[in-house]
Amino acid sequence: MAAERVDTIVLGAGIAGCALSYHLAGRGVGPVLLYDPRTPAAGATGRAAGVVTEQLWNSWDVDVARASKNEYAELAARWNPSAYTVNGFVRFTAHREAARVLEDAIPRLRQWNVDVRPAGASELSRAVPWARFDDLEGAIFSPGDAVVTPSAMTEIYAEGARSRGVDVEFGTPFGSLSHDAETWEMTVGRRTVRAARLVVAAGAWSKRIFASLGHPLPLAPYRTQAAVLRPPPGGPAPFPSVHDVDLDVYVRPEDQGRILAGDGTELIEVDPDRSSGGGDEKFLTHLAESFGTRFPGWAEAELVRAWAGVCTSTPDRRPFVGPIPGARGLFALTGFNGFGVMRAGGVAQRLAEYLAVGEGATAERDALRPVLPERFPAGTPAVAPRPGFTLEGGDDPRF
């Protein structure tokens, strides 16, 4: 069969690849093929908690998360209102030192126009009566933050991309990927497709794909877990998502009066094809202990299900978005360090803008500067994953 020709192949139908395809088609970049050997949101996206917050570490991230939030609000209002809820987000601590770091974050976040303020124990007790705050040392609250249903949002993007003319190929086994000086060639099932540009948005699988193309990136896939629980009925709904900085446990409202809880990062690299998808005992024990000490009103909550997903870390916790140096027509959209849902919409807009303008897109390239893959020279080794929700922050003068 003769090879088909498209302008851009996007690998991966997680929230990032679907959002990018939607935006590429919206800018008339085409034809675009969006390929995934599984189904949309089969990777980390379908396992994510969907917390979207502007309590972030640098102005680039805040701008991107805000653009995502605005887009998710708009798309959900149009296609699936239950997929997006503004409920606010609280980070809190019972330790003086961590409280100081939270306090320091307030002027920094405000400088980036984040609506954030300190919160006291009585306010938090009213908002989240299942938790105890009698030992609270510090808390910051961003009332405009939200929760999304990541799989629903991905479906909206995938359907939107399809209706804008993107050719989607889901569930067909991967065949091969190769390139010559001008063209990327991919076979999937019985199709052979050639493209001038290839965007790898394959989440935890991106590391292997880049390595196989001879352009390894310092990515480290790691596991992280979450669970849905059914607490006794009652209390305000929806309540703000809460993150206990000391225990590194977060809880957000889920549908049908349930709650979704998760903890931090597993600090070892895993192979996404060999990683267990179930929640393990250590995680469930940590949740039970955390609920016992911090969220006593949820201590009797019934476990509905627990699971793990594989995220992808980078040495500086910033994603890799943009052209791969020395590889004509090869681009990355990965390495989200556990925050890909909140970044996907905004970062896809920026990458689509850059790809739409093509060579010479200086302003569009600048909009990606902090996350361009070129910041690490070829051959930089991956480093072990590190905790996601860290407290330090501030714009890095190097960018």
Ligand SMILES: Cc1cc2nc3c(=O)[nH]c(=O)nc-3n(C[C@H](O)[C@H](O)[C@H](O)COP(=O)(O)OP(=O)(O)OC[C@H]3O[C@@H](n4cnc5c(N)ncnc54)[C@H](O)[C@@H]3O)c2cc1C
């Ligand atoms: C428990 C948990 C909680 C989380 N909570 C949050 C949160 O609250 N907020 C937040 O912002 N983020 C959160 N995340 C992180 C978030 O899930 C990820 O950062 C985000 O989903 C990454 O999206 P992605 O599209 O880059 O990758 P993925 O969703 O992993 O998608 C990659 C896709 O690539 C496909 N693929 C694999 N191989 C190939 C190939 N050869 N060719 C083409 N496609 C291929 C896979 O099938 C998959 O569908 C959480 C993650 C987990 C696991």
